[in-house]
Amino acid sequence: MEKLLEVKNLEVSFQTYGGTVKAVRGVSFDLHKGETLAIVGESGSGKSVTSQSIMKLIPMPPGRISGGQILLNGEDIVPKTEKQMEKIRGKEISMIFQDPMTSLNPTMRVGNQIMEVLIKHQNMTKTDGKNRAIELLRLVGIPMPEKRVNQYPHEFSGGMRQRAMIAIALAANPKLLIADEPTTALDVTIQAQILELMKDLQNKMDTSIIFITHDLGVVANVADRVAVMYAGQIVEMGTVDEIFYDPRHPYTWGLLASMPSLENDDKAELAAIPGTPPDLTNPPKGDAFAARNQYALAIDFEEEPPMFQISETHFAKTWLLHPDAPQVEPPEAVKRRMRQLSSTFEKPVLVKEGK
């Protein structure tokens, strides 16, 4: 498959009064055409910063991309100027934000906000733009688009606003769509509709999607591949089946075990992850998750674990996969979902260069 995006060893930091916060600490991943990659992690894990860096939307200063490359179709966008980025944003990469009320312009008609993209990137005339805007609104499932196109955002409901946002994002047929918690502010019934819509549009337009969320249910629904982030690093990455049916990193175990299951009647205590995420002004020595990890080994507090490869597509950053590490049993709730996947290597392989 063709690679659309390659992120190599990305590092992003922010200057604050309290010191330099290393928000993203060496993240690498790639994204193929037409694929959906979900990035999961709790707040402060660097998932939003990673995605905003891809669009170069982080405020600089205080933010700074202090290392690494972001290759879009083989071309590094890190050194690009703001002027050059304007040609990429909206056209090559576009973004859907969490809160549709604050990310739409309340003083502009919805139609004009869509036309803005078309006039800028596709040199359309106003009349053509308007017709295309109506078409787009129809495409995202807004009834009576001829009327809606002249309305203001406050006349739309939450779900409708999110649909309008999607219409704006898709107006110039971008190759990459970044969706930063697009359904978090919506009700479950509306969420289900928006997810269906995004999948449907992806099939029609062959866009790649980076989907940022903390809801593992949503991940299971939309993702082809999943990257789990913790403290500015990707700790585990694999296909959606590998992450849900054969997770290897204790943090992924923790996330999966801390959610109650709708299916079983188990009223046993939830396996919460104790403590809180580390302060990234002074990232801890060794494994950042060690302090909250009941499976932590002595070496976790000394040395950062390398990436191990479990299958062609499955990577995990934990010492537990080292040949000398003791055998550990994942929590009960995780064991229940474990299954043997055919693609797994016989033994985890150490990845030499940071992957």
Next chain:
Amino acid sequence: MAEKLLEIKNLKQHFNVGRPNMVKAVDGITFDIYKGETLGLVGESGCGKSTTGRTIIRLYDATDGQVLFEGEDVHGKKSAKELKKFNRKMQMIFQDPYASLNPRMTVADIIAEGIDIHGLAKSKKERMERVYELLETVGLNKEHANRYPHEFSGGQRQRIGIARALAVDPDFIIADEPISALDVSIQAQVVNLMKKLQREKGLTYLFIAHDLSMVKYISDRIGVMYFGKLVELAPAEDLYKNPMHPYTQSLLSAIPLPDPETERSRRRKSYDTAVHNYADNEKLEMREITPGHFVYCSEKEYNELKAQYAK
């Protein structure tokens, strides 16, 4: 059957009464809450679940209907003394741990506010001892007492909110989306804490949330609300296994499950009020289909459901 702690009878809460923009946020709901149980209340935003909670604790004056706490009406004319009595027994935990703690007060003062108002501590020393004890109960420690809310993370703030609610030894706590603003890994911590406190202190909870999987985990019974009405009320397991009202069915089908295989084959249902096709003269009310399982329906639907689920 267990003792009733709270009876809510035909409760109505309308806003902007008499004006064209009148909103019937809660429109005649009736249910009971038993001692020591957790009743979950779910529904989409704007369905009136939070308003129900707030009206029960008298943050709003009810438009109509009654809330009986141990047989006594919470609403209606009351002297300051009588009000105080209710306030001690009922407490609330709020959704947003950032907005619900006064940023100018220390944690000790926030927690002790109720103790001061109700005169529960005889001396300064006793007051502080009580605060330390409460902090420990919710998994924080003594050193936190003199800090301010901004020094805490979301999960820790929610613990402070819980400590504040516990300070006056209440019987009943209304938790309005207490975990919605927290991270997944922290949500489980707070839910475990709430369950532990319930076991130890015999608390009764009204747990309001839109996350059905968490609600099912913590609740004994669940009520589903839709546009100001309670449409279904049943034991948690039963509601999940046999959802009877079409709205509940659509709600359950919409929850994404953390299992890729089921997600690929899921079919979502949508709810359309037209399916009921009610005639004008049909009387709609909560009817008991199977023991403990109530559905808001007409006589005709009642007979159909009865035939379908009677075993």
